[in-house]
Amino acid sequence: MRLLRLGEDGVAVCEDEAGVRTSVMTDLVERPAPGDLLLVHAGVALTRLEEGVAA
Amino acid sequence: MKYVDEYRDAELGRVLSSEIVATVEPGRHYKVMEVCGGHTHTIYKYGVDDLLPSNVELVHGPGCPVCVIPMGRVDDGIAVAHEPGVIFTCFGDMMRVPGGNGTLLDAKAEGADIRMVYSPLDALRIAKQNPDREVVFYAIGFETTAPSTALTLMRAKAEGIENFFCFCNHVTIVPPLRALLESPDLRLDGFIGPGHVSTVVGARPFEFIPADYGKPIVISGFEPLDLLQSVHGVLRQLADGRCEVENQYKRVVPYDGNPQALRVLAEVFELRPHFEWRGLGFISHSGLRLADAYADFDAELRYSVPGVRVADPKACQCGEVLKGVIKPWECKVFGTACTPERPIGTCMVSSEGACAAYYNYGRFVREREAV
Numbered sequence: 356m357r358l359l360r361l362g363e364d365g366v367a368v369c370e371d372e373a374g375v376r377t378s379v380m381t382d383l384v385e386r387p388a389p390g391d392l393l394l395v396h397a398g399v400a401l402t403r404l405e406e407g408v409a410a
Numbered sequence: 411m412k413y414v415d416e417y418r419d420a421e422l423g424r425v426l427s428s429e430i431v432a433t434v435e436p437g438r439h440y441k442v443m444e445v446c447g448g449h450t451h452t453i454y455k456y457g458v459d460d461l462l463p464s465n466v467e468l469v470h471g472p473g474c475p476v477c478v479i480p481m482g483r484v485d486d487g488i489a490v491a492h493e494p495g496v497i498f499t500c501f502g503d504m505m506r507v508p509g510g511n512g513t514l515l516d517a518k519a520e521g522a523d524i525r526m527v528y529s530p531l532d533a534l535r536i537a538k539q540n541p542d543r544e545v546v547f548y549a550i551g552f553e554t555t556a557p558s559t560a561l562t563l564m565r566a567k568a569e570g571i572e573n574f575f576c577f578c579n580h581v582t583i584v585p586p587l588r589a590l591l592e593s594p595d596l597r598l599d600g601f602i603g604p605g606h607v608s609t610v611v612g613a614r615p616f617e618f619i620p621a622d623y624g625k626p627i628v629i630s631g632f633e634p635l636d637l638l639q640s641v642h643g644v645l646r647q648l649a650d651g652r653c654e655v656e657n658q659y660k661r662v663v664p665y666d667g668n669p670q671a672l673r674v675l676a677e678v679f680e681l682r683p684h685f686e687w688r689g690l691g692f693i694s695h696s697g698l699r700l701a702d703a704y705a706d707f708d709a710e711l712r713y714s715v716p717g718v719r720v721a722d723p724k725a726c727q728c729g730e731v732l733k734g735v736i737k738p739w740e741c742k743v744f745g746t747a748c749t750p751e752r753p754i755g756t757c758m759v760s761s762e763g764a765c766a767a768y769y770n771y772g773r774f775v776r777e778r779e780a781v
Binding site for chain 2: 364366377378380382383394396397398399401402404405407408409410
């Protein structure tokens, strides 16, 4: 999912390929930032992905 | 290779298939278990098994989080959902899992306030929006999902939320694999290791498989060529007389996992002495409960639950499917009395269940050429 906006509480608004937006906790990823591509599972980002890489 | 189109390239797939055929010892039958339900779906969605010789048998393991929840725990959830004033939240596929007294969806139809959520954070938001109600999140899943529950509980604690509770059914991946390896009715040659669980725990926890049992394991990604590469990796190790932990999914899985995720799991959860798994029975130290520091959020302490062990329906053979003893289509009720629309067993409910994979992709018995 693509990180769009990051809140002060570490919860980000992320968007999937279909354009669906959800709240995602980013505590497990170092220095998350808008534009990051994240592997998200059940509302938490498990890792940052390289652009275009098959996850 | 690292991009999606490369991992779905048909020509590369055929090349890998030829390499697998060349690696196989003629006349030998291989049983390789893919642990993760996501892998099962990739295999049948893309027809990966059609590219393997028939003496390479893929056996489907217990890595679908919904499928391993026993009926008694569903009944416990339903009992909590019927408590006055409770808003009960869970993932969507959990709502259709049959317990001894129907499903959570049935309980919702009877008037219980049961709501589907995409994450525990959604459940916490409902709790904040309804301060006069008690909100329970029915937590399921392996180490992939447990960090989300842990981080949500840490937020609830930090914010002083007092009306949010967790009914914890989280499980860990290593104990059931050890139980399967100890099982006398299942002789496996190697494992395709779970990909997303390993992003959290890393590859290191699987070292016991080669060390204690002399079997190879290859941690795999979720694209069709990931699976072919991983099957080839297992067969290559067997051909070379090696057994080790191989990480085919290095582009996502670090060998030591995600240290921050492991820290939050250690803070919020502790191991239960034992936990019941559908089909596998009670397995020691395989389930998680909330640690004492989070006891105020523990739904099992807050509410009275039946805690009764309920046997699976006689017609249902999910247990044998989860242990890889039978193929889904060998179950007496597969595709007849048990379908994704009207499931009897958990393996037909979840999108990660082996029975649902076979049913949805039309994969029934078929002949393949042996080597």
